Amino acid sequence: MEEVLAAPSYRxxxxxxxxxxxxxxxxxxxxxxxxxxxxxxxxxxxxxxxxVCALDDPxxxxxxxxxxxxxxxxxxxxxxxxxGGHHAYLDANPGALPWCDRAALEWLTQxxxxxxxxxxVRSSHSRVG
Numbered sequence: 060m061e062e063v064l065a066a067p068s069y070r071x072x073x074x075x076x077x078x079x080x081x082x083x084x085x086x087x088x089x090x091x092x093x094x095x096x097x098x099x100x101x102x103x104x105x106x107x108x109x110x111v112c113a114l115d116d117p118x119x120x121x122x123x124x125x126x127x128x129x130x131x132x133x134x135x136x137x138x139x140x141x142x143g144g145h146h147a148y149l150d151a152n153p154g155a156l157p158w159c160d161r162a163a164l165e166w167l168t169q170x171x172x173x174x175x176x177x178x179x180v181r182s183s184h185s186r187v188g
Contacts, residue, residue: 069117070088073118074088096123097110097125098123098125098128101125101128101129101135102128102131104132104134104135105134107134107167107170107173107174108134108135108136109136109137109138109163109167109170110129110135110136110137110138111138111139111159111162111163112137112138112139112140112143113139113140113141113142113143113144114140115143116143121139124137138162138166143159
């Protein structure tokens with residue numbers, strides 16, 4: 060952690076945090092970011108998926124949101140907000156489920172109902188008890 064805090068730039072912080080701490084020796088930051096981007100997988104998503112992105116996120120910048128690929132996939136929904144930063148969708152009510160979590164749960168509930176009505180969702184779980 061000391062090395063992350065002492066890094067002279069944000070890029071260096073990312074290199075230390077993402078590559079060294081996560082045990083990715085020999086990896087470059089650019090290659091890591093390319094491999095971990097959703098742009099490589101969004102076209103293949105076949106289950107209801109919600110992406111929530113803050114347009115002021117300093118890490119996952121709005122310029123990198125793959126709007127065209129999201130629009131091409133009917134199983135993907137993109138929600139953008141003006142503010143939220145990076146992992147900062149907090150609620151003003153301490154201890155409450157953050158608004159983003161509540162919104163995601165509501166979206167998922169409705170998506171599952173829609174897919175169930177279409178006969179798409181079949182449970183593979185059996186009830187124990």
